[in-house]
Amino acid sequence: MEISKSESGARSLEIAKGRDDLDGQTYGFELKVVELGTDADGDPMTSCVVRELESAPRGGPALKPDERGWFDDIKIVFSEPEMATMLRPAEGMPLQRCMTREALRAGLQTRGRIGVASDVALTSTERSTLLRFLNRLKDKGKLCMSGKFIWLTE
Helix, strand or coil, X not given: CEEEEXXXXXXXXXXXXXXXXXXXXXXXXXXXXXXXXXXXXCCEEEEEEEEECCCCCCCCECCCHHHHHHHHHHHHHHHCCCCCEXXXXXXXXXXXXXXXXXXXXXXXXXXXXXXXXXCCCCCHHHHHHHHHHHXXXXXCCCEEECXXXXXXXX
């Protein structure tokens, strides 16, 4: 199970790996401070209880500053007219504004996020960094990836 706090402050619990096809199920909750009584000195005794929300919070977990920088650059690359196209990334899915991993990599190179020259292959460190940030943004619900395509969820 993974617990995260959204930018709005609400929390969610996602079953990252579970039995009986529960993978990916998400539950929203909030923590509420309740007073239990008073101690011998008359000071209030409190505890925290979980209150389930009707739905999981929107917006996903809050981005760290470095993730925000990557995500902002990715959104700029997606906004460029020739970079993304409308297509179905997988059978049965609605049309999405998608781009190939190669196109996103080239756009991020142009923005100076990775690599220097677009005609030079990325180093293994740069490839690892790119994959790490793409996976973080995917895990936080900011983008989706299929075998060949990437698309934004916002």
